[in-house]
Amino acid sequence: MDNLNALDIFKALSNETRLNILKWLREPEKNFPAQQAHLPKEVSIEGGVCVGDIQEKVNLSQSTVSHYLSLMQKAGLLEAVRYGQWTYYRRNEVTLAKIAQFINEEI
Amino acid sequence: MDNLNALDIFKALSNETRLNILKWLREPEKNFPAQQAHLPKEVSIEGGVCVGDIQEKVNLSQSTVSHYLSLMQKAGLLEAVRYGQWTYYRRNEVTLAKIAQFINEEI
DNA sequence: TTGACATATCGAATTAAATCGATATAAGAT
DNA sequence: ATCTTATATCGATTTAATTCGATATGTCAA
16 A cells, blocks of 8 residues: 555545544553553554454444454555454554645645 | 534545545636636635536536535535525635644544 | 464445436526 | 526435454464
8 A cells, every 4th residue: 555545545534433443543552451462572563453452442343343444454544463363453654644735735 | 614523524525526626626717717707807706616617527417516515515625605696616724724634633 | 183262254234425317496687 | 577597405226335243264272
């Protein structure tokens, strides 16, 4: 996912739960108590939270949450890092900055 | 429409044609040759373009374009000014600035 | 190598968005 | 008053998004 696909990004942002996920991922430690509990101490996935922890918080089915996260990742809003059986998702600040800039300069 | 409804705004932005309309309205004189042709010289609706001129450019049905514009206006992205039988739409820069700021600070 | 857990994908059902043509409303001109 | 032109609204159809439960895949542990 290199170049900005504004349409996919705006579609991904057109949903309350997905907006919340992005917001929560600004402060993962605060919003996801169990954050990175599965990682050994020497490993850290900066800002990343696993699917299960997110699912618990949003209270939608596992498949829906997985779908949301993958869709946000495809749009470039999130990055995914796999560690063992877990997938950690974190914000992609580059895209977020670019889309704000896009609104200011292009739209 | 005072306070920012982010969801409605992102939904309004999730469409290529609507994105184009916003872009074109940055430079109405350039993008809409007949701009404000119906207005007497002493009246000016700064940056405004009437529905018919926009419709001609996007090549969708009159009802679809009218619906688009009204939806963008309800979201706060456009302002509508009626002059006689015409409705002139123009960008609402306040909302546009706010939504970019919202992405940078809230999301 | 079998079992348990985390996540992803599939297929189906429901709900929402896009889009049209037809019609209504509103203003201006005759 | 009537006709025309501009825009808005309505109702219907098609297409896309949401959401689920079931199942597949991948990883680790016993």
